[in-house]
Amino acid sequence: MRFNEIAPLKPLSPEQARLKSMKDRVKRDQEAIKAERARQKIKSGQDALVKSHQV
Numbered sequence: 001m002r003f004n005e006i007a008p009l010k011p012l013s014p015e016q017a018r019l020k021s022m023k024d025r026v027k028r029d030q031e032a033i034k035a036e037r038a039r040q041k042i043k044s045g046q047d048a049l050v051k052s053h054q055v
Contacts, residue, residue: 012020
């Protein structure tokens with residue numbers, strides 16, 4: 001490994017840290033929305049399956 005590959009990164013300025021935090025939060029929220037939609041789709045499918053077996 002080269003030295004520049006393991007050298008520590010410079011600390012972010014407060015403005016850069018705030019932007020990075022916002023971007024990270026957006027990514028987490030998008031993943032949470034995606035997961036929630038998947039849960040709702042699975043639940044809907046399970047409910048439809050139960051309903052079809054009851055008839």
